[in-house]
Amino acid sequence: MGHLFRAELRKVGATPVTWWLLVSTVAVGVLGTIAPLIAADGESTDLLSDHRIREALHGAAGGAILVLVAGVIGMAGEWRFGQASQVFLSTPRRSRVVGVKTVVYLGLGALYGLVAALAATATAWGWYRARGLALPLERSAVWLTLIGCVAVAALFGVIGVAVGAIVRRPVPALVGALTWTVLVEPALFAAAPSVFRWLPGVASLSLRRQPAEHLLPVGSACAVLLGLVTVALVVGVRQVERDDVTG
Amino acid sequence: MRSRQGEIACRSLTKVFGHRSVVDDVSFDVPAGTITGFVGANGAGKTTTMRMLLGLVTPSAGTALVNGRRYRDLEHPRREVGAVVDGPGAHPGHSARTHLSVIATAAGLPLRRVDEVLDLVELTEHAQRRVGGFSLGMRQRLALAGALLGDPGVLVLDEPVNGLDPPGILWVRNLLRQLAGEGRALLVSSHLLSELAEIAHRVLIIDHGRLVADTPLDELLVGQSVVELRCADPAAMERALRARRLRVVTEGDTLLIEGASARETGELAAAVGAGPVHWLTERPNSFEDVYFRLAGSPIRQPGTAADAEVA
The missing domain is CATH 3.30.70.980 (YebC, transcriptional regulation domain)
Known part of the structure; x- marks a missing residue:
């Protein structure tokens, strides 16, 4: 397993899209933090309230969607250029391949989340400082939001791997995952919050402390996400183990 | 390279996709030290047979064994079997060296083998280039390099000369002869029948999934x-x-x-x-x-x- 783990790290590190997505994570983290602060600029609200701080630092959540993309590409992309054959020639026990990718993208997700959190914190710190305020880093609203964003990014990396293992065609997998996360879930939640708060994307809002009503408690949201990730991974491993590699 | 030996044995190998029988009750051996040519039209079942041998496709019936074991049961598959299936299987954004390094690392092979096989397939000067910019012939050489990384005793090569220019074909021909001379078992498919006739000791002919000939080439032509x-x-x-x-x-x-x-x-x-x-x-x-x-x-x-x- 150690060999396979090192090989996966080498592959991920040498793949340009990994680094492009990481750079994009910084950009999304900065923009996602500035946008709510700009929106709040003309309002007479307290920039130092927990609500406003959470809203601003929530920009770090941008890392999650990008690591979802990285996970899907990392798994389903193996079938795009015939790499899957080479991978399984080296490691015929395919569940090990999915297992190693799960660990690698969990870690990569945490890295993306951490980078996004740092970008969001630095941006918010600069914004507050420009207005003669100090971002209260000691406040739980700050670090619980940031920790939540990092945790969600890590889990979304694993979700990406699971979706990639189930679909194994990068474009449909990406389009499906992004459409579901960015469009379908928010629409369903807006239509019936009490019903659709159990969906994974909505549950992640609670974990990363987005200020919104009707969300699950953090513990429940965490359990929902972990449960869904586990089920998706089991299905993905079964698919990869069972299906023939014909191209 | 040191002397390596290996052998292939397929018995009643069958693959059915849906209601379509692609490989039907195919049995053959590839002994050590021989080159066995595998010939058939497109869709005849060559590639599916080879993929079953390599554990990429699950047989509907029968067995495909390398050195007496199923591929997935081999402890160090890359050290026992080298394969060319559908090109090098490399990410176009990776360099040739990165691609081979990933394979070598996953297989637990020393990284010095990467430079050795790059040299063997005459790609050393292109080692840092991205595979996406390679010609078809260079991709075939890279695929062969991947197959040879583990210095295996068995080689399963699906169309290894596809895309190579005449000097490249001659180079592959000499390489395969040398590998067989070292005691390795080679199963080589090709559409270039005259090319197989130059190097093969035995010939398997498959038609519509059924083996219609399994014989030494000399006997086939006598x-x-x-x-x-x-x-x-x-x-x-x-x-x-x-x-x-x-x-x-x-x-x-x-x-x-x-x-x-x-x-x-x-x-x-x-x-x-x-x-x-x-x-x-x-x-x-x-x-x-x-x-x-x-x-x-x-x-x-x-x-x-x-x-x-x-x-």
């Missing part, structure tokens, strides 16, 4: 010949040949006849009044001729000859 005949009345001659249940193919104004000697053909032409005879010669059958006869296809390329085989 006693096989084609008679070429041009005469004044080819239609009458063709009818006479059909009546004697001989296989005859027309190619332009020439009849190609199997199963009769030049003398018998000339005598028959005289007997049925198809003369005068303008051209009569007997030549050894080529591997292509035998292949097309066994695989049930025309002797020449489709469209250039009308198969007039007697049913």
Whole structure:
């Protein structure tokens, strides 16, 4: 397993899209933090309230969607250029391949989340400082939001791997995952919050402390996400183990 | 490279996709120290057979063993089997060296092997280039490098000369001979029948999923010949040949006849009044001729000859 783990790290590190997505994570983290602060600029609200701080630092959540993309590409992309054959020639026990990718993208997700959190914190710190305020880093609203964003990014990396293992065609997998996360879930939640708060994307809002009503408690949201990730991974491993590699 | 040995054994190998039987009850051996050519039309079942051997496709029935074990049960598969399937299987954004390093790392092979095989396939000066910019021939060389990384005793090569230029083909030919000479077992598929005839010790011919020949190449060609005949009345001659249940193919104004000697053909032409005879010669059958006869296809390329085989 150690060999396979090192090989996966080498592959991920040498793949340009990994680094492009990481750079994009910084950009999304900065923009996602500035946008709510700009929106709040003309309002007479307290920039130092927990609500406003959470809203601003929530920009770090941008890392999650990008690591979802990285996970899907990392798994389903193996079938795009015939790499899957080479991978399984080296490691015929395919569940090990999915297992190693799960660990690698969990870690990569945490890295993306951490980078996004740092970008969001630095941006918010600069914004507050420009207005003669100090971002209260000691406040739980700050670090619980940031920790939540990092945790969600890590889990979304694993979700990406699971979706990639189930679909194994990068474009449909990406389009499906992004459409579901960015469009379908928010629409369903807006239509019936009490019903659709159990969906994974909505549950992640609670974990990363987005200020919104009707969300699950953090513990429940965490359990929902972990449960869904586990089920998706089991299905993905079964698919990869069972299906023939014909191209 | 040190001397390595290995062998392949397939027994009653069968693969059914849905209701379509792609490989049907195929059994063969590839002994150590031999090159076995694997021939068949597109869709005949060559690639599926090779993928079953490599654990990429699950057989519907039968077994495919390498050194007495299923591929997935091999402890160090890359050290025992090298394979070329569908090109190098490299990410286009990776360099040749990165691609091979990933394979070597996953297989627990020393990274020095990467430089050794790059040198062997003459890609050292392109090692840092992205695979996406490689020509087809360079991609084939990279695929061969990947197959040789583990210095395996068994090689399963699906169309290894596809895309190579004539010097590249000659290079592969010499390389495969050298590898077999070291005791390795090679299973090599190719559409270039003349190329296989140059290097193969044994030949497997597969047609519509069924093995129609498994024999040493020498034995396959022994006693096989084609008679070429041009005469004044080819239609009458063709009818006479059909009546004697001989296989005859027309190619332009020439009849190609199997199963009769030049003398018998000339005598028959005289007997049925198809003369005068303008051209009569007997030549050894080529591997292509035998292949097309066994695989049930025309002797020449489709469209250039009308198969007039007697049913």
